[in-house]
Amino acid sequence: MKTSKECINIKAVQVIHKPRKQVSHQRKHLMTATWEGVPAIILQTLLGGPFLTGYLLYLGAESSEVGFVLAVTTLFNVLQILVAYLIQRLQYRKKAMIVFTFMHRILWGATGLIPFIFPERWWVPVFMILYMGAFIANTVSGMLWTSLISDMVPAKVRGRYFGIRNTILNALGALTLFVGGIILDRYPGGGGFLILFMISWIAIAANLSMFFLYPDPPFEHSSERRFRAMIRKPLSDTMFIKSTLFLAGWLFLQTLIVPLYSYAMLDVLHISYSIVSIMTVAQTVIMMIGFYVWGNLNARFSNRTLLYWTLPLIAGSCLTWGLLSVLPVIPVLLLSHMLLGAGVGGFNQLAFNFMIGDTPKSERPMFIAVYSSITGFASFLGPMLGGLIFKGIAHAPDWVSRYGFQTAVGVVMVLIALTVGRRVLRSA
Known part of the structure; x- marks a missing residue:
């Protein structure tokens, strides 16, 4: 019979050697997806946004060429329909995703x-070739990643998880924007951009290594085998296609001006890189808060209803530019970017949840492809036309290029939101 002292010692040993609670595989996968986003947001921030516009201006691009570069990535979304059909041959998705992600990151970094x-006269053409090659590869890897992440994240926590993930990553993105703006102001021209690219190359290496930690669950294939039958599924879904067509029209209006905010600030208003970065940081901070708020609201309201609520915020961002006629530049642009952060952040997150949450799992790749193709084509036309309009109004009265065009687009967006948007999204 054990003494009381022996019993105490045995219990102490049991406490010390008690196995720790195992972290579930599902939770590990969600943590991996979050950590993978850390280097991804760094390279996307330093190679995209206002720094992409600034780099193009440094290479000698005109407004129409800037508009083309900002738009062409969305045009490639049309290829997703073919990709959605071809990936049905895959049993697993991870290896193909890594290969095409590698191609995207390397070409963009190059x-x-x-x-x-290259000699200076070739700078812009070569950039466009590499950039287009990178985002053709991204079309494939993005489709595979979206399909994979929709299997990794359970539907019941999807809104909250992406809200938290996007909040964390955009906080880092805001810090990266701020630091990048300081670097470009301290080292103007090629030296500053070289530093940004060196940081991006390190982030690319880290990002690619994280993808090897992703799970590789079996791919649930479509019930259809023929291309025509497969694409008919999303096209015959009335509620889905009505919402998609409206969102495409909205994105066309939005991308007439929003992607060219940085161009307008840098080349029309002649604002410094650091101020532009601060504006984008303010936008990102509000977006970061919004991700959490929209994610929580998504647990109570449908994706379509919440998408409708984001429309007035985006329209208000464009309308705010009209205040430049009576107020100082910095406060007006700050307000515009804050409204944009609240609106676009929610719009993008909810549109993503709409694609992966409101669609049948086995047919999801084709639903995603149809949505991305239609909205992508609209988002390609928007910046292209916007860039041409900016070029055409260069010799118009100063107020037209400073705030007139932006305000006019905002007025049209408000009217569309209150009429067509209300019928399509609120009734869905």
């Missing part, structure tokens, strides 16, 4: 070497 390899 654009930083252009000034060191």
Whole structure:
């Protein structure tokens, strides 16, 4: 019979050697997806947004060329329909996703070497070739990632998880924007952009390594085998296609001006990189808060209803530019970017949840492809036309290019939201 002292010692040993609670595989996968986003947001921030516009201006691009570069990535979304059909041959998705992600990251990162390899007259054409090649690869990898992440994240926590993930990543993105703006102001021209690309190359290496930690669950294939029958599924879903067509029209209006905010600030209003970065940081901070708020609201309201609520915020961002006629530049642009952060952040997150949450799992790749193709084509036309309009109004009265065009687009967006948007999204 054990003494009381022996019993105490045995219990102490049991406490010390008590196995720790195992972290579930599902939770590990969600943590992996979050950590993978850390280097991804760094390279996307430093190679995209206002820094992409600034780099294009440094290479000698005109407004129409800037508009083309900002738009062409969305045009490639049309290829997703073919990709959605071809990936049905896959049993697993991870290896193909890594290959195409590698191609995207390497080609995009290689654009930083252009000034060191090619004569100046070739800078813009070579950039466009590399950039387009990168985002053709991204069309494939993005489709595979979206399909994979929709299987990784349970439907019941999807809104909250992406809200938290996007909040964390955009906080880092805001910090990266701020630091990048300081670097470009301290080292203007090629030296500053070289530093940004060096940081991006490190982020690319880290990002690619994280994808190897992703799970590789079996791919649930479509019930259809023929291309025509497969694409008929989303096209015959009345509620889905009505919402998609409306959102495409909205994105066309939005991308007439929003992607060119940085161009308008840098080339029309002649604002410094650091101020532009601060504006984008303010937008990102509000977006970051919004991700959490929209994610929680998504547990109570449908994706379509919440999408409708984001429309007035985006329209208000464009309308705010009209205040430049009576108020100082910085406060007006700050308000515009804050409204944009609240609206676009919610719109993008909810549109993503709409694609992966409101669609049948086995047919999801084709639903995603149809949505991305239709909205992508509209988002391609928007910046293209917007860039041409900015070029055409260069010799118009100063107020037209400073705030007139932006305000006019905002007025049209308000009217569309209150009429067509209300019927399509609120009734869905």
